[in-house]
Amino acid sequence: MTGRRPPLATMLDILHDEDVHTVFGNPGTSELPFLHGLVGDPRFEFVLALHEASAVAMADGYARATGRPAFVSLHIAAGLANGLIGLLNASRSRTPLVVTAGQQDSRHLVQDPLLSGDLIGLAGAAVKQTFDVRRAADLPILLRRAFAAARRPPAGPVFLSVPMDLLADEIPIDSVGPSSVSPPGAPEDLASAVRLLAEARNPVIVAGDGVGRAGAVADLVAVAEALGAVVYHQPMHDGIDFPQRHPLHAGMLPPINAAIRAALDAHDAVLIAGCHAFSPHHYSPGPALPAGIAVVQLDSDAEEIGRNFPADAGLVGGIRPTLRALADRLAGRVSEAPVRTRAAARRHNAARADIDARARLKYGSVPLHPLAAVHAVTAALPDEAVVVEEAITAGVLLRQVLRQDQPRSLVHTVGGGLGSGIGAAIGTRLGDPSRPVVAVLGDGCTLFGLQGLWSAARYQVPVTFVVMNNGEYRTLKETLDTWHGRTGLRPVLDLSPPQLDFTAAAAFFGIESVRVTDTGQLTETIAKAVRSERPLLVDVPITGHNDEEPL
Known part of the structure; x- marks a missing residue:
C-alpha cells in the first residue's frame, strides 16, 4: 500500500492493534493533538485524572487486572515529574506500562521554550527504557518497540517523549508492521x-x-x-x-x-x-x-x-x-x-485460628484496634473480591488475617511511593468489572492520592475505599521504638488536631461515605458496599500507637 497519512492515525491504529482500549491521562497543551484524535475515535475510552500520579496509579491497577500493558498520557516535564512516583512503583512491581508525554514543539526547542525540559533525563531513573522520538517517521516503530519492551521480562514501564509538532506531519501508510513478544518457555535441563x-x-x-x-x-x-x-x-x-x-x-x-x-x-x-x-x-x-x-x-x-x-x-x-x-x-x-x-x-490451621481469636477479642467500638478493624473488613469479603492494600502498618496486620485464594485478589506495590491505592483500586475495577474491589488505605496514603476520588465519582466506579484513620505517622513511631528513648519527634508525627474527617473529603469529590462506630457496623457496611454499583468511602477511626495494649 502506498500513500501518506498523519502519524497520529498510525499511532492510534498501533494502540488498537496492541489491545489498548483505555487511555489514562491528565493532558496539557502539548498533548492536545493526541487527545483531539483520541476522543473522536470510538475504539478508545479516555479516563481523565486530576493529577498525573492518579493517572499512572489507575493504569497500574488496570494493567494488573487485564494482564496487558496499559497506556498513559502525561503532560510535558512537570506532568512527567508528577507521575514519577507511580512509575517508580510500577518499576518495582514490574507492571507493564507505556507512558508518553508531549514535548514542546521541536522547531523551537533550541530556544528553551516554556514547559520544555529533559523528559528523557527525568524518566530515565524511574522506567525500564526510554524512547526519544525525533522524527515523525520514527514514531510507529518506536511505539512498537515500547510495547515490546514493556512486556519483555522483566516487565515494567517504558517512556516515550513525543514533540507535539510531529503529530501534524505525514508518514508512509505502511511505515511499520505488527510486532509481538513470544513468552519464554521452560528450560530444557531441569x-x-x-x-x-x-x-x-x-x-x-x-x-x-x-x-x-x-x-x-x-x-x-x-x-x-x-x-x-x-x-x-x-x-x-x-x-x-x-x-x-x-x-x-x-x-x-x-x-x-x-x-x-x-x-x-x-x-x-x-x-x-x-x-x-x-x-x-x-x-x-x-x-x-x-x-x-x-x-x-x-x-x-x-x-x-x-x-x-x-x-x-x-x-x-x-x-x-x-x-x-x-x-x-x-x-x-x-x-x-x-x-x-x-x-x-495442623500447624497452619492452628496459627490461623489463633490470630482470628486474638482479633475477635479486640472487637468493640471506635476507635477500633487496627487488628480488629482489618479482621472485620476481611469477614465481609466475598471469595471473588480484590483487595487493594496501601495501609502500611494496618496492612501488615491485614496480611495476617486475609484469606484470599483466587489469583489477582491482592494489589499492592513495593515501590514505596505513597498515594497509589485510590487510583490502583479504580484501575483494577475498570480492568475487571466482574470482581468487587475493596481498597484498604492508611490515612496518610489516602491524603497523598485523594484527588483520585474525583475520577471514581466522575466515572461512577464502584470501589469501596476503607480509610484506617489513626491520625498519625504510625510506622515512624514504631520505628522510633527501636531507637531507645529518642522520642522528640513524636509530636511532629501526629496528624491531629485538627481531626481528619474523610467523610468531608469524600463529599467534596461527590462520593458517598460512612463513618463507622463499631466492628459490627464495619463488617455490615463492607458486605453491603461490595454489592453496590457506586463508590463508597468508609472512614474507620482506629487507635493510635500510644493508645492501645500490645497484641
Whole structure:
C-alpha cells in the first residue's frame, strides 16, 4: 500500500492493534493533538485524572487486572515529574506500562521554550527504557518497540517523549508492521533442580510475585503438593502467588534478613520462584538465607539468578511452563509428601485460628484496634473480591488475617511511593468489572492520592475505599521504638488536631461515605458496599500507637 497519512492515525491504529482500549491521562497543551484524535475515535475510552500520579496509579491497577500493558498520557516535564512516583512503583512491581508525554514543539526547542525540559533525563531513573522520538517517521516503530519492551521480562514501564509538532506531519501508510513478544518457555535441563528438591528432607518454597504475574499459581500449587513443601509468600508481596487458605501456606516472610533466615533455618532446600531478591526493609546483619541450604531459583529474568545469593540450580525461562514441567517430573516421586502436608495443615490451621481469636477479642467500638478493624473488613469479603492494600502498618496486620485464594485478589506495590491505592483500586475495577474491589488505605496514603476520588465519582466506579484513620505517622513511631528513648519527634508525627474527617473529603469529590462506630457496623457496611454499583468511602477511626495494649 502506498500513500501518506498523519502519524497520529498510525499511532492510534498501533494502540488498537496492541489491545489498548483505555487511555489514562491528565493532558496539557502539548498533548492536545493526541487527545483531539483520541476522543473522536470510538475504539478508545479516555479516563481523565486530576493529577498525573492518579493517572499512572489507575493504569497500574488496570494493567494488573487485564494482564496487558496499559497506556498513559502525561503532560510535558512537570506532568512527567508528577507521575514519577507511580512509575517508580510500577518499576518495582514490574507492571507493564507505556507512558508518553508531549514535548514542546521541536522547531523551537533550541530556544528553551516554556514547559520544555529533559523528559528523557527525568524518566530515565524511574522506567525500564526510554524512547526519544525525533522524527515523525520514527514514531510507529518506536511505539512498537515500547510495547515490546514493556512486556519483555522483566516487565515494567517504558517512556516515550513525543514533540507535539510531529503529530501534524505525514508518514508512509505502511511505515511499520505488527510486532509481538513470544513468552519464554521452560528450560530444557531441569534434572538438577528436580533432584535437589526431591531428595530434600525438608523442602520449602518462596512464592514470588512473578508467579502471580505469570498466571502460574495453580502450577506452583502442583509443585508444592508434589513435595509436601510449605510455602511462604515473598516479603510484602504485591499479589496472590499461592492460595492463602491452602494447608501448605505458611504466610508471608517478614522484610528483614534475620527474620527470613530464622523462618527458613529448619529447611535444607528452597525453591525461590519469581522473587525479586527479597527486598528487605530494615537492616539486619547477615544474609537472608541460612548457611547450607540448597537453592533452586527460577525467574524469567536472567539477571535475578544468583543476584543476591548463590543458586545451586538456576532456571531461566517462563515461570508458568517451568513450574508445570517441575510438577510433572516431581509427581509421585516424593513418598513423604502427604505426611508433610498433613503436618503443615495442623500447624497452619492452628496459627490461623489463633490470630482470628486474638482479633475477635479486640472487637468493640471506635476507635477500633487496627487488628480488629482489618479482621472485620476481611469477614465481609466475598471469595471473588480484590483487595487493594496501601495501609502500611494496618496492612501488615491485614496480611495476617486475609484469606484470599483466587489469583489477582491482592494489589499492592513495593515501590514505596505513597498515594497509589485510590487510583490502583479504580484501575483494577475498570480492568475487571466482574470482581468487587475493596481498597484498604492508611490515612496518610489516602491524603497523598485523594484527588483520585474525583475520577471514581466522575466515572461512577464502584470501589469501596476503607480509610484506617489513626491520625498519625504510625510506622515512624514504631520505628522510633527501636531507637531507645529518642522520642522528640513524636509530636511532629501526629496528624491531629485538627481531626481528619474523610467523610468531608469524600463529599467534596461527590462520593458517598460512612463513618463507622463499631466492628459490627464495619463488617455490615463492607458486605453491603461490595454489592453496590457506586463508590463508597468508609472512614474507620482506629487507635493510635500510644493508645492501645500490645497484641
